[in-house]
Amino acid sequence: MKPSTLAALLSFVIPGAGQLYNGHIWRALFWLIVTPGLWIGSGGLFGWVCHLIAAWTAWHKAQEHADTLTR
Template sequence: MSQGSTGNVIAAVCSFFIPGLGQLVQGRLLAAAVQFVLAGIVWAITLGWFGWVVHIYSIIDAARYKGPGY
């Protein structure tokens, strides 16, 4: 997938709703699990104040993913 491709846009939208879901759509299971768990931990520890940082990182990561071998 190239940056800005339809697949990346769909993945970014998925990550908007649930952190890591876009990575899961892209087939990146480890990245999806790490981002989902990390977002949950940060949301819980900071009582909702800084969970959005991981959430936004997840969106950007899904949108900028270039695929294996790039």
């Protein structure tokens, strides 16, 4: 499994886990705090959006990192 796919999967399961896997501590803390807040604050309406955005950003940052290594 590619590191970017694994990062996205981790962040989809636990928002912030993919960012932590990528080594972005502050981004991980942001998603770990914001996502549960939106799940609770919106009654579940916006929590799933945070899960998807967290997974996408983890994937995107891992792809950027992989691209810089191949240059």
